[in-house]
Amino acid sequence: MTKDSRPVHAGDPFPSSSQPPTRWHTLSRSQVEEMLQTGTRGLTEAEAARRLGVYGPNRLAPPKRRGPLLRLLMQFHNILLYVMMGAALITALLGHWVDTGVLMAAVIINAIIGFIQEGKAESALDAIRGMLSPHAMVVRDGVRREIDAGELVPGDLVVLASGDRVPADLRLASVKELRVEEAALTGESLPVEKTTATVAADAPLGDRHGMAYSGTLVVYGQASGIVVRTGAATELGKINQMLADIRSLTTPLLRQVDRFGHALALTILALSAATFVLGTLWRGHAPADMFMMVVALAASAIPEGLPAIMTVTLALGVQRMARRNAIIRRLPAVETLGSVTVICSDKTGTLTRNEMTVQKVVCAGHVFDVGGVGYAPVGDLSVDGRIIDPEHYPALAMAIRAGVLCNDARLCEEDDLWRIEGDPTEGALLVLGGKTGFSQHLGDEAWPRLDSIPFESQHRFMATWHRDSDDMPWIFTKGAPERIFDMCSAQWGADGEEPLDIDTWRRMATNVAAQGLRLLALACKRAAPQGESLDFADVDAGFVLLALVGIIDPPREEAIRAVGDCHHAGIRVKMITGDHAETARAIGAQLSIGVGKPALTGAEVAVMDDATLREVAMEVDVFARASPEHKLRLVQALQEHGQVVAMTGDGVNDAPALKRADVGVAMGMKGTEAAKEASDMVLADDNFATIATAVREGRAVYDNLKKFILFMLPTNGGEALVVIAAILFELILPLTAAQVLWINMVTSSTLGLALAFEPAERGIMNRPPRPPGEALLSGFFVWRVLMVSVLMMTGALGLFLYELDKGTSIETARTMAVNAVVAAEMFYLVNSRFILAPARLSGNRYVLLAIAACIPLQLAFTHLPLMQGIFGSDDLTLLEWAKVLGAGLLVFCVAEAEKFIIRRTPLAARLHHA
Incomplete structure (x- = not known):
């Protein structure tokens, strides 16, 4: 019988889609045993084997993985890279191997960077499967034995002990002081006490005390339980399936860059096609020559360095955030x-803080506030804002003593850090004692413990027997308020023992609980046990109520x-x-x-x-x-x-x-x-505060990416305008495709990298979050890009035509045009550090380092014979270098003048706010 063809009955742990799932937490043990046809002797081996064939192994299905080759190939799935690869193919067919090599090098470099950026494969599902217990103690044929947890089936009787990981979803059949750590599943901050009682059908997962769930940890006690769900049907399995079904969302920036890339690619293709048609049909250029011009145009317009700079900028943000935890x-x-x-x-x-702390102590007639947070025993007690000495309040002093003595936890200090060994709630009482000078060590010496009744969930209290320094016997108890109230016949007031006002105490308990505090009641009895050891008969009645203690994990x-x-x-x-x-x-x-x-x-x-x-x-x-x-x-x-x-x-x-x-x-x-x-x-x-710090860094990273794009696009735009002007006006091409790629991949990226190191601007956390659908380029950014593009085109093309008119060789004129563009970039880099504020060199030493690194690259491009052979460059004289610097200064001066004008218009306030 296959899993899909098996019969479905009312108790089926894996019901069909038309049948609602069984609510096991609402059923008693006998009902569960009847529905799953099991009992105290467990299943027979034959029946377990049959059910394993029906329900399948108690495991979670492994996730589908995408191999490294496919991940690498997917890096080429980018419209800008398609344009570049198409251009490389055609240049290869035309025999322009240098241009082909430079284009393909740019494509491969970007693909490798993307492959590395994607990082390691998603392994969350592996981590969930790792939570499953590898072994289980099971009763079959009346015999207890250990088996592989993957062989568990519905109806198996499983035995749990302290330290075990629950191997499947169980309906608990018997428990003995069982506490289970369920934080991983429910978020409950403390271990949950388990019982065999049923609960309402709509009880949330954390309140189903009669269930133990796969992957949770037994921290105390023993139990037995009947397996009701295995594998994918467990609560852990449901989470695993939810995780597998969720498609990770792309980020706002990647969505913006994707839209920007598509728009830019379409624009480049349309512009290139129009230019090719005009050049061949209108100007009569040969198609092969015209195509090389169009390749130069496409190469000038594509921002090849954008993926690399994005990666570097984000990686620098990673480093800064890592230093902030x-x-x-x-x-x-x-x-x-x-x-x-x-x-x-x-x-x-x-x-x-994940450190339980006493915040209130309620005694007869007084409510005391406790200062200090965490496990460090530092803080004052106060009434109505007035700091008090606990020794002046006998009930308070005795309540603090009771909390320290009736306690099994330990407060320890290591390397100036305080920590608790044992129950966090008991630890909070020890810290309260430390704040008032009554330490655990002092209590053990002056009030030695003679015997105790440990806390048990069915009794809901703990009691200890002590002798004080005068050799007088005392019994202290702490526990759930309603349980301690039943044990008390008096309360400790300002004048000693007085009749118990139970209504007032219950009202105070309700008020304190409404403030979100966990409540403990403390009481004492000046008496010795009836026998030689402390017994339940000794704690039935006769206690004096000392205080209610309000405990919370403080912010x-x-x-x-x-x-x-x-x-x-x-x-x-x-x-x-x-x-x-x-x-x-x-x-x-x-x-x-x-x-x-x-x-x-x-x-x-x-x-x-x-x-x-x-x-x-x-x-x-x-x-x-x-x-x-x-x-x-x-x-x-x-x-x-x-x-x-x-x-x-x-x-x-x-x-x-x-x-x-x-x-x-x-x-x-x-x-x-x-x-x-x-x-x-x-x-x-x-720490939540680290998230706020990371948000600040994230905003700075986005600012720097925008600054880089604002720096990079005018470079591409200026080059494109130079090529377009040359084609339309039948001029010699001022820049070859290889020279354009040199500018974009080497100099632009080198200079633009410095903007990744820009520190966060003042007031960055005073802005509202940017709208998720905001375009990467605003109207103002488009204006700035066009303005600087025209300035770069004017400087480079003007210098090129001027030199040709003087009779300068084509190689020298082109070399001057390339260097004019790079010089303009160097000066514009200083402009780009601040969108509106005046340019300055201080505050980011990497700007100067980037310019210093770019200068020898351009000297090598211009004067090294090897580079001259590859890119067709030529040597320049000092006068020619001076003309190049003049073209760069033109961009710097006009850009600063534009900032000066805009700062004095209403637009400046809106741009600063954005």
Whole structure:
């Protein structure tokens, strides 16, 4: 029986498309066993083998790969390169081998650069498959044994222990203190306590406590579970399929360059065809001679150096960002960051410190605020903004002591960095003790522990027995507020023990929880156990309630500033987290995200159609309990609204949204390999502030690319105008095709490279993001290109004709024309550093270095016999060199005069804003 032909029944883990999937989290163990025809002895070997044939192995399908040869060939799929290769073919047929060689060299160089730029193949799917457990402990025929996890089938009974990776999706049958790390799937910041209880059908993934999912990690306890889904049908498999189905989007810059390249190529072809027709039919030139002129025209107009300069400029941006802890994995992402309009950020560890911190302590009659963040034991306690001494508040002092003593975590300092060993919530209580001078070491010495009852999920509390320095017995307990409330008959007030006001405590618990804080209650009893050890009978009643403690993972200070910087730069920041809505809303308020707006949950996103979600996604800034599908839909909704989206994440659940986003940003410290491989950028420090810094660098990169294009196009335009004028007015061709390619590939690229090193201009983060559909060349840029092109044509062609009129040889006149264009480029490079501001040499030493490198190249072009043989150049005298410099100065002076005039018009303000 094949997988496609197998019968489908109600309990089928792989239902047909017409049958809704089984909601295993709503079914009891007995129902699951009945539907999958299994039990406490597991499956028989024969039945397991049969089901393996029906359902297939418990593996994820490998992705389709594009080989290196095909990737290399695809680099030639560029309309500008097609034009150049066509010209090279025809020049070869005509026997002009030097021109053919120069043209093909330009094509091959650009293809190789593109191949290297594409980088390593996408491997996010490999990373997800690497999360699957290689082995599983299974019960078959009543015997426990280890098998290859790929052989698991629905109905198998799997045994889990601490440290195991869950091998398939399981409906838990029995648990003993089971805690599972599900952050990679759900975004939940702490390990999840598991039970065997059923939950509602619409419960989000993170709240399905009776399920254990493939790829998650058992961090504590033991359990057994029935396999309900394997391979592609698991939650991990669904994410894998989502990732495989997502087509990576091209970047705004690449879209702009692509449109620009098509328009330029069509213009060049049309201009060349028109020139050829006019030259042959109107002027009567021989077709072969006319074609060589047209090749020179095409070569002069094509910006051969653009792909190389783009790559170098982006690579320099990569280096600068790497120094700021932003590791770029794909070059175009550098520039895309500069055009981002929305940043969707994960919460835990990115916007927050991932260090649980006590922020409030509620005692009878007082609410204390706790200063300081993170695990460093530094901070003050205050009431209504007034710093207090905890020793003056007996209930507070005893509550802090209880939190330190009733604790199994450890607070350690290494290399001036504080870290927690153990449960982060318990660690927060140790830090609170350190802030008030009651350290763990002091507590162990003065209040030694004699016995304890460890925390268990079914009891929801921990208790410890101590003796103080006077040899008096004490029992301390901490746990869930409602559980501790049941154990207390009194509260510790200003005058000692007093009757318990349970209504006030419950109201305070509700108020603090509404602020997004996790709550713990602390209580004590001055008594010894009834026997020789601490027992549950000793903690049933008689306790004095000390305090409620509010704990939260606080926002990073630098993230608060960075969010403000993003808002100032016109970038919306949205928080999309797997955590609870109250926690997300509280953190969002501290970060100025979604203030005064509701938080939307994943369940609410699930019932919205795409049109509604597009509108809601723009209005709401905090999204909680979000699943992978929800995150992906939110990113798509924002993109369909015309936004350029950056998405941060660290888990496998984030990988589809990271791949779909215009810029996927993964966490380097706590991120999964799947998230990193699906991303365009990795944050080495897991810090949101690094994204804001990267956006600034991205904007600078785009500015520099625009400056390069503004520098390069007039060079091509000037050369093209020289050739067109020569054809139309029946002049000798002032520049050969090989000479044009020398200018474009060698000198233009050498000079233009200096603009990649330009520092970011002042106020770059005060601008709004540029519109995603903005053209690469504005009307003003077109004017500047035309103006400088005419100036370069005037200088080069004028000098060429003047020298011919004097009787100078054609080789010398052409050499002067080439050098006039290059000299104009050198001077115009200084103009191009600032679009409107006056030219200056300081601030970018690479401009001077580029000019210094270009001068010997031109001297070699002019005076070396080898170069003269290749390019037909000739020696120049000092007077002739002076004339060349004069042609260059013409461009510089007129360009600066144009800037001066425009700076005094209303256009200047609009250009500066853009």
